[in-house]
Amino acid sequence: MTEKAPKVLSSNSRLAMIASLAAAFIVYGIAVSGPEPTLDGLRAILFARDMLLTDYVELGGIGAAFVNAGLLTLIAVAVYWRTGATVGGGSIACLMLVLGFALFGKNLLNVWPILGGVYLYAKFRGEPIAGHLNTAFFGFALAPIVSEILFSTSLDVAVRIPLAIVTGLLIGFILPPIAAQLFRAHDGHNLYNMGFTAGMVGTLVVSIYVSYGFVPVPVFLWATDATVILAPFLIAVFVAMIVGGWFVDRDSSRSFREILRLSGQAPSDFVAKAGDGAVLVNMGVLGLLTIAYVLAVGSVLNGPTVAGILSVAGFGAFGKHPFNCAPIMAGVLLATLAKGADSAASGFVLAAMFSTSLAPIAGRFGWHWGLLTGAIHVSVAQSVGVLHAGLNLYNNGFAAGIVATLVSAVILSIITRGADRTSEKP
Numbered sequence: 001m002t003e004k005a006p007k008v009l010s011s012n013s014r015l016a017m018i019a020s021l022a023a024a025f026i027v028y029g030i031a032v033s034g035p036e037p038t039l040d041g042l043r044a045i046l047f048a049r050d051m052l053l054t055d056y057v058e059l060g061g062i063g064a065a066f067v068n069a070g071l072l073t074l075i076a077v078a079v080y081w082r083t084g085a086t087v088g089g090g091s092i093a094c095l096m097l098v099l100g101f102a103l104f105g106k107n108l109l110n111v112w113p114i115l116g117g118v119y120l121y122a123k124f125r126g127e128p129i130a131g132h133l134n135t136a137f138f139g140f141a142l143a144p145i146v147s148e149i150l151f152s153t154s155l156d157v158a159v160r161i162p163l164a165i166v167t168g169l170l171i172g173f174i175l176p177p178i179a180a181q182l183f184r185a186h187d188g189h190n191l192y193n194m195g196f197t198a199g200m201v202g203t204l205v206v207s208i209y210v211s212y213g214f215v216p217v218p219v220f221l222w223a224t225d226a227t228v229i230l231a232p233f234l235i236a237v238f239v240a241m242i243v244g245g246w247f248v249d250r251d252s253s254r255s256f257r258e259i260l261r262l263s264g265q266a267p268s269d270f271v272a273k274a275g276d277g278a279v280l281v282n283m284g285v286l287g288l289l290t291i292a293y294v295l296a297v298g299s300v301l302n303g304p305t306v307a308g309i310l311s312v313a314g315f316g317a318f319g320k321h322p323f324n325c326a327p328i329m330a331g332v333l334l335a336t337l338a339k340g341a342d343s344a345a346s347g348f349v350l351a352a353m354f355s356t357s358l359a360p361i362a363g364r365f366g367w368h369w370g371l372l373t374g375a376i377h378v379s380v381a382q383s384v385g386v387l388h389a390g391l392n393l394y395n396n397g398f399a400a401g402i403v404a405t406l407v408s409a410v411i412l413s414i415i416t417r418g419a420d421r422t423s424e425k426p
Helices: 011-033 035-046 056-083 089-101 112-125 129-151 157-186 193-211 227-248 252-259 270-274 276-296 303-317 322-338 346-365 367-388 395-415 417-424
Strands: none
Touching: 011 035, 011 056, 011 089, 011 227, 035 056, 056 089, 056 129, 056 303, 089 129, 089 270, 089 303, 112 129, 112 157, 129 157, 129 193, 157 193, 157 395, 193 367, 193 395, 227 252, 227 276, 227 303, 252 270, 252 276, 270 276, 270 303, 276 303, 276 322, 276 346, 303 346, 322 346, 322 367, 346 367, 346 395, 367 395, 395 417
């Protein structure tokens, strides 16, 4: 008997689902905070410095943070739709990161020069912008550089504005070729390739500016009182994904089991491999499990942690599933406890979630390598932020790129040793 093919939706249907989620964020945000406080908070967000860690829930309130996230995501959805871009698993992950990181660091003001730079690169190459949209929207990781130039320097405003725009355009222009080159370094074992790229570019940009006397001042805003309000909404969102997945494809349970057998090594489009129903189930399950982790270690739900949860869930369409994420997160947790550190502290709880960028290592090589990789990752993530001065929102993606490049090479040399010796026998 021939197995039934998984149900596959159109690009527009996928965009409609993301748009519905973004709209839900807007409605919930306004309902929680009210229109006037939301607008006041949104103004505070737009004109703030946005380097790590700037929690928009703490800065402007839940309403402003959610409205900023929802509106920015709706605009991104409109761009995908207007350009006719194909929306697969990678695009779903990208849009979920736009939604999540618009809760800390990306806003309706600071992202556009980077998009403009990628557009100019596409024109320069004679290629349609539709093929570069994922790079552009992932590239918003460096949007805090634009805000930092605009709002934290002592330069005259007539200098700051064009300098911020030109810097953003240049960043966007160089991101596509650098991202393509760096992908080869880790061979798809780091799902946040743009985090690796943004870390490199951010280090370059910050080094240049620091040499001219521009020194970014650290920021730390971290809401601690929003968990009770955010938890019911997020749980409802992820339960709706699971239920929606079943309605899209009544055979999604079987297809979900197929996802669990995949390594996740990029490019690994789960939508193409297992269909939209199974992907929605996978995203929902990942979201609920990540919420459970955050609460179990005693941490809180706020802008950065919700971004982490949405990131894990979003990449449930492109490389992550519970079986390849769990060993990495467990490795981070064990290493954190071994250090005598607080696993609920901001840096460690975020490292646990974003370390799942390395899920393909556990998926391909086994859980024991996943544990080791997660343990290494948390140490690297603690150290690399100084290189880009907190101006790369995907700091863990940068760390993961370094770890994946080195660790995957070592693992491959170890596991192929026996095969090489066998091939050398006469």
